[in-house]
Amino acid sequence: MEEDMEQGNDKLELVYGLEDKPPPLESAYAALQHLLAIIVGIITPSLIIGGVLGLGERIPYLISMSLIVSGVATFIQAKRIGPIGSGLLSVQGTSFAFLGAILTAGFIVKGQGGGPDEILATIFGICFVGAFIEIVLSRFLHVLKGIITPIVTGTVVMLIGLSLVKVGITDMAGGKWLLDNKPEFFGTAQNLGLGVLVLVVVLILNRSKNPMIRMGSIVGGILVGYLVAWYMGKVNFGYMSGVDMISIPIPFKYGFAFNWTAFLGVAFIYVITTIESTGDLTATSMLSGEPVEGETYMQRIKGGVLGDGVNSAIAAIFNTFPNTTFSQNNGVIQMTGVASRFVGMYLAVFLVILGLFPAIGGFFRSLPNPVLGGATIIMFGTVAAAGVNIIASMGRLGRREVLIIAVSLGIGLGIAFVPEVLSQTPKAIQQIFGSAITSGGLTALIMNMVLPKNES
Numbered sequence: 261m262e263e264d265m266e267q268g269n270d271k272l273e274l275v276y277g278l279e280d281k282p283p284p285l286e287s288a289y290a291a292l293q294h295l296l297a298i299i300v301g302i303i304t305p306s307l308i309i310g311g312v313l314g315l316g317e318r319i320p321y322l323i324s325m326s327l328i329v330s331g332v333a334t335f336i337q338a339k340r341i342g343p344i345g346s347g348l349l350s351v352q353g354t355s356f357a358f359l360g361a362i363l364t365a366g367f368i369v370k371g372q373g374g375g376p377d378e379i380l381a382t383i384f385g386i387c388f389v390g391a392f393i394e395i396v397l398s399r400f401l402h403v404l405k406g407i408i409t410p411i412v413t414g415t416v417v418m419l420i421g422l423s424l425v426k427v428g429i430t431d432m433a434g435g436k437w438l439l440d441n442k443p444e445f446f447g448t449a450q451n452l453g454l455g456v457l458v459l460v461v462v463l464i465l466n467r468s469k470n471p472m473i474r475m476g477s478i479v480g481g482i483l484v485g486y487l488v489a490w491y492m493g494k495v496n497f498g499y500m501s502g503v504d505m506i507s508i509p510i511p512f513k514y515g516f517a518f519n520w521t522a523f524l525g526v527a528f529i530y531v532i533t534t535i536e537s538t539g540d541l542t543a544t545s546m547l548s549g550e551p552v553e554g555e556t557y558m559q560r561i562k563g564g565v566l567g568d569g570v571n572s573a574i575a576a577i578f579n580t581f582p583n584t585t586f587s588q589n590n591g592v593i594q595m596t597g598v599a600s601r602f603v604g605m606y607l608a609v610f611l612v613i614l615g616l617f618p619a620i621g622g623f624f625r626s627l628p629n630p631v632l633g634g635a636t637i638i639m640f641g642t643v644a645a646a647g648v649n650i651i652a653s654m655g656r657l658g659r660r661e662v663l664i665i666a667v668s669l670g671i672g673l674g675i676a677f678v679p680e681v682l683s684q685t686p687k688a689i690q691q692i693f694g695s696a697i698t699s700g701g702l703t704a705l706i707m708n709m710v711l712p713k714n715e716s
Contacts, residue, residue: 275471275597278348278548282600286472290598291606293478294351297588297639299614300632302330302353305581309359313366315376318514324507324615325580326354331611333571333583337564338604346564348544349593349601352571355584357536357695358387361529362581364687365522380579381515386523388516388576393530394569401538401562407709408538410552411661414650415704416539416697419672420587421644423696426676428640431455431633438629450492451630458485458634466595477595478635485631494628506616509578530572532698533584535705537568540585543646547590548599552653590646591639664707672700 276282282290303323310319333352340347362383369379401408430436432455433447445451462481468474489495541564542552551557564585572582593599651657651665675681676696682689693699 273597274549274599275474276600276603278550278599278601280600281602282598284606287600287603287606289472289476289479290596290600290603291610293476293592293596293598294589294603294607295610295614296478296482296627296632297592297636298330298351298353298586300627301356301586301588302326302611305354305356305359309362309366309581313363313370313376313379315380318376318380320504320618321507321513322580324618325509325578326575326615327611328507328509328615329571329575329578329580329583330354331608331615332574333567334604334611335608336571337567337585338601338608340563343563343566344570345567346541346544346560347601348541348548348550348560348564349589349599349604350541350544350564350567351586351589351604351607352568352583353586354575354580355533355572355582357533357584357697358526358529358582361525362387364525365519368519368522369517377514378517381512381517382519382522383581384512384514384576384579385516385518386526387582388573389518390523390526390530391569391573391576391582393527394534394572395566396569397531397534398562398565398569401534401565402558405558407705408535409708410542410650410654411664412535412701412704412708413539413542414647414654415665415668416535416647416701417543417587417650418644418647419669419696419700420536420539421640421642421647422669422673423676424587424640424643425637428633428637431629432459432637433630433633435629435633450494454485454489454492454494454628454630455634455637457488458482458631459638461485462595462635462638471597474595474597478592478639481635482627482631485634486627489628489631494630496626496628498626504618507618511577513579529698530569530582532701533568533582534565535701536697537565537585539647539650539701540587540590541565542650543587543590543643544585544593546649546653547593547646552650587643588636588639591642594642594646595639660711660713664704664711667707668700668704671703672696675699 306322306326310322330353337345337350337352365383365386366379369382434451439446458481461484462477465473465477465480538561541561546552568584575583673696679694
């Protein structure tokens with residue numbers, strides 16, 4: 261078994277395996293790659309929710325709490341405390357999957373005359389209760405293993421990567437805000453050139469035979485892009501001014517409230533997140549040279565999903581939104597060749613420090629979108645490739661498996677490409693099934709349950 265694992269690591273070109281302990285400087289260096297991959301993803305949901313629901317001056321505090329909780333959650337996943345956590349380099353952050361349901365909950369409270377504090381009290385209340393859905397489901401994953409098979413998890417991982425590619429290419433062209441507000445500046449030669457520059461630098465550094473250079477390919481690409489962007493006058497240092505010196509976590513700072521109508525949408529997303537996290541954790545296990553079937557694998561998946569649920573409950577207590585495993589960090593593992601779970605502990609410290617001192621997080625927010633896009637489009641693509649690898653681990657695919665993949669990708673990506681297809685359905689349906697991961701993942705799950713396994 262050890263020989264097989266070593267051969268697997270060689271095939272994956274791992275510099276450090278799961279249980280390896282890189283020297284402190286190398287660990288911090290590798291953790292920085294993960295930090296750059298997730299920093300925007302962690303803070304963006306708070307920015308969107310705060311902006312749409314009119315939360316104003318509360319937004320900086322929400323951002324700080326999202327960083328601190330992501331650090332604590334990542335530590336729990338990597339360390340594995342009792343049954344809680346995967347024991348993998350599984351990075352946690354604020355989940356985009358809940359955006360629609362949380363905004364719906366906020367509008368329900370707002371429609372009833374509630375102010376910002378009442379909105380947040382209800383959101384965090386329903387998210388706290390909903391977290392126990394994922395906690396309970398995690399204990400029965402071994403029963404569901406006949407349903408959540410590699411064909412389902414592989415398809416979900418593919419959908420995660422393919423749907424995120426849109427985010428990467430949008431950032432390369434200037435970012436979503438620019439597209440919505442100043443489309444005449446979106447996709448300019450400067451923006452695309454900056455993104456392509458970062459992409460090329462990452463590729464060149466990643467192909468180096470020197471492990472340190474390969475490990476630093478993402479940081480190297482972003483650093484070159486940042487310097488060029490600064491020279492071009494595209495770096496906004498305003499994010500580092502006007503922020504508090506320190507942010508202190510206060511449990512349920514805005515109170516605790518509950519609303520059944522608002523809860524239903526959030527509850528459903530927790531079920532979907534269980535499937536999504538199973539896919540993410542499977543990809544992490546595979547890229548770490550670890551098994552993707554058997555007892556060890558199942559224990560890791562159960563611990564990881566349990567960690568998701570516990571961390572989402574912690575997030576609600578400390579005034580931020582549900583946490584889940586971040587897909588893009590699987591891309592970082594593949595790009596850097598570092599799968600050591602001890603790197604996750606360094607990353608956890610970085611995240612907590614960023615949350616405690618908002619000005620530091622402001623620096624990372626100053627990274628121009630094209631610079632981030634040039635790096636993330638590669639990482640998102642590798643997530644999709646990891647999904648292909650999970651499916652390929654099944655060996656030759658039969659007609660049944662091909663149909664599941666084809667229909668799931670068709671529905672998931674079809675709805676992502678043409679969201680107007682749901683325009684005549686109730687808003688709740690649009691918000692729940694408007695995600696490629698939700699619609700495609702559910703399709704894969706249902707088809708895997710109902711299609712006969714024996715073919716003629």
